[in-house]
Amino acid sequence: MTLAARDLTLRGRLANVSATLEPGRITAICGPNGAGKSSLLQCLAGLLAPDCGSVTLDGCDLVGLHPQRRAQAIGYLPQDGAVAWDLAVRRLVALGRLPHRDRGEAHVAAALAALDLDALADRPVSRLSGGERARALLARVLAGSPRWILADEPLAALDLAHQLRLLAYLRGAAESGRGVVLVLHDLALAMNHADRVIVLESGRKMTDGIPDDALSDAIVTRVWGIGARWLGEPGARALVADQALPVAAGPDASRGSS
């Protein structure tokens, strides 16, 4: 029941990235802009073919898996949030059932409720706010009840209450045996809510482990180039970040240092 990347290499984007992801856990993929997070997630979803390496689902290469079976097993939320047609929210979410070729009304209703969209179900997507649209797109993924939920920045546009509500849903999904993989820029969300964190830098895997280790002060300082330290208790940590550290040996290296 694993989703496994082996030596994934994609020129200019990923370099020899391997990771075996287990269901039942929330895994966060973190890293600076351009580190390769979205590229890795797209490879794990079977939507981007690596130059070298492979992704397997339960031991089967994703390349050889029928697209319908792959879409049934893996739900993917892209980062951009584009919507091709101006459908009502309920119809957009129902598109998540396409891989199953059924109406799946109970699944659609559950996804609408999970994302607090009942009051907006009949509204056209063009008349939603950015965060409401983000919730509708995620509900479409959940309506497919995939065994793996792969989401690129699913929390970025959500207010705090909806973030916590979605995280509780994802925790429940993991506890019921599904796999959850999230690209997250918010390191505190990754620290407090993920079971495992993979940190990428320049297309390479820098750390991979429990949040306290993979996102230690030293790692955050080194990879993100900021002065950083964690405060608080496990599960409720906050990151205090100082100014960006000067870029070594660059023409601006003397600026902003103290």
Ligand SMILES: Nc1ncnc2c1ncn2[C@@H]1O[C@H](COP(=O)(O)OP(=O)(O)OP(=O)(O)O)[C@@H](O)[C@H]1O
């Ligand atoms: N379609 C593409 N073709 C070629 N290179 C790309 C393409 N998309 C992204 N890249 C490059 O690949 C690298 C990794 O991009 P990717 O989008 O995976 O990073 P990311 O970690 O998700 O970044 P961000 O945090 O900014 O969303 C970047 O250097 C980017 O410029």
